[in-house]
Amino acid sequence: MPTITINKQVFEQLVGKILPLEELKDRISMLGTDLEKIENNEITVEIFPNRPDMLSEQGFARAFSSFIGIKTGLQKYHVKESGCKVIVDSSVTMRPYTACAIVKNLTLDDERIRQIMQIQEKLATTHGRNRKKSAYGIYPLENISFPINYIAHDPKNIKFKPLGFETEVCAAAVPELHPKGKAYKHLTEGWKEYPFFIDAKNKVMCMLPFTNSDDTGKVDEKTKNVFVECTGTDLRNVEVALNMITTALADMGGEIYSVEVVYSDKMVITPKLQPKKMLVDLSYINRLLGLLLKDTEIAVLFERMGYGWENGSVLIPAYRADILHQVDLAEDIAIAYGYENFKETIPNVATIGEEDPFEVFARKIREVLVGLRLLETKNYHLSTKEDLVEKMQIGENKTLPLKNALGEHNHLRNWIIPNLLRVLTDNQHHQYPQNLFEIGRTFVANKKTETGIEEKEHLAVMLCHEKVDFTEIRQILDALFSALGLEYAVKEMEHPSFIRGRIGMICCRNQELGLIGEFAPSVLASWGLLMPAVGFELDLEMLFEIVKGKEK
């Protein structure tokens, strides 16, 4: 999640009040922003993805000032007309929307330039989804002439100087040469043409979604007036982005001017900073929060969160992108009311608790095995093909791989025994006997299920000491079935992981539940285990079904 770093003095100036450190910390986290640290003169906060409008110092300070009751209510932003035009060519199908504005009379210094860069960068990664949905550019106004064309071109035919470059290059080389080109070229896969902003004097302003031109798109301390463009694939997203940027610039002291965006079939004037009106269902909010707020009280709380209030309707600031439903208003009311002020209550509602029946069964099985002095282990469900197949000397591979595991564990286990052999191998320095069991989930392919994978709870038991043999593991199995009041049989079979003639199929009520045997010395050797081991593994869910059927 994105964090922003704020200069504490700038912040306090914007907020209009200096709070003691502890109160500042507390209020920041109660606003719904996660305070990471306050160090020296810097505040670092994490902004949740639903509030990109707080990704600027100005936006954050605006919300905070209102929250602590200094500058509450809807902030009004006046937009003057500039009459300047941006003409959108129908060729920009890959990024068809833009919203633009002009902001004049800014006073910039290093700190403010850093802030402007931070807004653009943080917004582009979160709200703009790493420039996929939208990207933004800011240009000194004096460098450019209107009307501006937003138009797609074959990059081979365009030359310009990308930001930070000394000389002009062919635009076709930008995805390979420029750092931002390399970072975002995956967004442009299959593009033959790229969108450009080109001004009236035919100067290239930027190549999207990569970089501004070094000639026209570089803001410095001398810059007073700027042109702001936002482009992207989603009109609403682009417009809200522009609102967030221009209101932040206005909070720096700038004056906002509108731009006429001319499409082939319509003309749109941006930015649109008039608030959106939404009728408030007061009883819904009260019910959800367990409060009894009156009209007048809720108006005060809304104003604490930067909203306006007008006869039962709320006025939502144009920079807020996250109000999809009444429920989003309810959360802001809760924040304004103070999460700390909600008193815990346990309602007087009777419901009946119930443990999952298989879990009850598994617990009983555990108790039987603990009574037989076995030690329960707990392994991960993710393992390796080497452990599950190769070391077990199994020919065919039926394990299910993961697509993108970061660690070495990249297969779902299809049986538990390899996990237990690993435990035994890793514990050879500890005292014997080492008699273990594990109940856990295994995974096999099965087209009939919703996911194509069948998950089964298995039980595996493993005995390991100097004199261990088939009889001893059979005795454990006997004890288990006798505890369940079931008859079972072991039938001869073959399995590459076990000694021939010492491996059997566990059968009960005409169903094959699992296998039991002595591990082949070659398997023990492949693990590096220098002690004989015997074991069994069975389908515990199948056993549960048998028991359930019998007890009915």
Next chain:
Amino acid sequence: MDDIKNIVAKLHPLERQVLPVLQQHLELSSIAKNAKLTEVEVMRALQWLENKEIIKIQSEKRKSIHLEKNGQTYKKEGLPEKRFLKALDESFKGLNVITKKAKLSREEATACVGLLKRKNAVEISQQEGLSVKITEEGKKIRNLEWPEEYFLLHVFPKEYEEAKDRTIVEELRKRKELISVRDEKKITVTLSPRGHELLKEDLSAEVVNRLTPGMLRMGSWKEKTFRSYDVEINVPKIFQGKKHFDNEALEYIKQIWLDLGFKEMTGNYVQSAFWDLDALFVPQDHPAREMQDTFYVEGKAKLPPLWKKVKEVHENGGDTGSAGWRYAFSEEETKQLLLRTHTTVLSAQTLSRLKKEDLPAKFFAVGRVFRNEALDWKHLFEFYQVEGIVVDPHANLKHLKGYLTQFYKKMGYSAVRMRPAHFPYTEPSLEVDVFHPIKKQWIELGGAGIFRPEVVKPLLGFDCPVLAWGQGMGRIIGEYWKITDIRDLYKNDIKQLREMKLWLR
């Protein structure tokens, strides 16, 4: 006196066998010989006796003379030179003849010639090979007992220090495998006053180590005395069967929710993106859905019929009164298989099965969830989440705090705090902190909130407040057992599993 009786009762059979011998013999080898035990057995008994301050064991270094192979033969059959001398007479005889007559080896015979010459007992001629005859001196000493012979009559091993005629010892030592002088440890015991006291006791009573079925059958136990054990000493360790400590804690957690009237939810680990994310209104381009956080599995899921409703809600809010996320919902994306990233997927599935008449209803799950991370001391790729939902038309935010407060009280945390947070599927969303009674600070344990109408309505069929939480338990569980490296929870170190104390809450 009682002290002595007590000691007698506890004496081991070996000690009983050794003790009477100590009246006459105080040196290890002779004790062993007279007690008819091996020296190892005697040593064990002596050490036990010394522990009880009945005797004191001394050991000193000494040299002792041992009779070797040839020495033993000569002791029985006489020295070869004596036998050689006795085979001679006054006329010269060939060496072969003498050797045969004296039953010696050629090598011995040659050595005898030299030895006897030095004693002036023989005369040698080199004519017609080597021949020998006896001298007057020879005749004189032939029937005497020589000092060498006398020496061999001693009992061996013999203490070197005790041997009077050192020149004889040194001489015999030079000869082939006759005697040797070895460095040895001499172990002797002295009886303590307590030991003298003890020897006055009757040790002859038969003591029994073990009661046998035979004794019981025959009634012979009536005549037996049972040896007393030292019941205060440590015994070798045995190991109990045990549940995994993590499961003990999880069972406790489950019991809390059962006591609070919650029903358990279980379900698959492999889920579709539909159930894990889309049904929870997580937009398909949400940063958390990026590959690196989630394990994806090969294959495509079948979708339940309600997927179209969910798609609509994402795209335009459907009939929920929401504006929706306003993007084109991808069917391909929703069919992706993954390992569940949270147990909230179970809550979504439970909601889709609930009917209006089932309300109010409360559910919980204690289940594994997966995050695509490499293992390190604070990250696991599999861990547990505690999930809960309350589906109740009258539920509100205060109840949510109430349920969590109750739960954490039973987990040993007296206070719970809510802070604003953000999750795509809840509104209001909150972060749950509990107050750590020892560290005296708030610690963050997980998320909670009220499910958005965009989640509830498509799944349940109508809107209803659904309180929901998903809490991480690894931290609390690890802390109980003072585990600082989270990997130690599932290390399966057998010593750790055996020795870990129980969950005693």
